[in-house]
Amino acid sequence: MSMFNILDISASAMHAQTVRLNTVASNMANADSVSSNKDETYRSKQPVFQTILDGATNEPKGGVRIKEIVESQAPLKMEYNPNHPMANEEGYIYRPNVNVVEEMANMLSASRSYETNIEVMNTSKQLLLRTIQLGK
């Protein structure tokens, strides 16, 4: 029956939130990865969520997916530190544009959303089992 659809919807959301947690982990891990030029510096990665649409009708079909993962366009942090081993000729190092506070908030939001979807799944499971037990 279509009740199994709810499980699919929640599973897609859990997958999307996992990807979001992954990007948070990557951003946090690289928060202090300094480099000596602009192009090689790590940039904060952010997932873009999108509703899964029905191809024919353009109506929401149920569930969410990761459309793409974009790199943040925020300016890199330049720091004058001539004694640093990664410093360039002018004595500057580049720090990633990762906002640690923002990432922490992102992480909490992702884990809360994940929990919500688990609860939806659990409730649906109970209702399904109850339906199977009908007339026993």
Added chain:
Amino acid sequence: MAESIFGIHERALQIRTARGEVLANNLANADTPNFKARDIDFRQAISQAQESLSQSKPDLMKTNSRHISGFADATTESFLKYRVPTQPSLDGNTVETHVEKAKFMENAMQHQATLEFIDSKISGIRGALRGE
């Protein structure tokens, strides 16, 4: 025959399931930009079901006299409405997780109640058949 045993509950169960799906979709898209939360108007959907039941207009086509009359899958799409958010957010998303959670829980309880009704019908008929 089957629809006369379960009455409106059969249709109610279909609508409840569809509504659960819509609410689960809202919760899944709680972080999607520009997503608009939706809900099924249960009152409208059930009153239409009631109407077609009282006029005994089964919407399954019978091509043989031995076919069992019944309802086709309830289409609930015409009862889909957009939710009006109490606090609009910057990214154009109108899902308010606490509201959706409450509605989902409410729907699950009513789903359970409908299952209970159907269950008691079944045990009533079983009792009658056994002559208990």
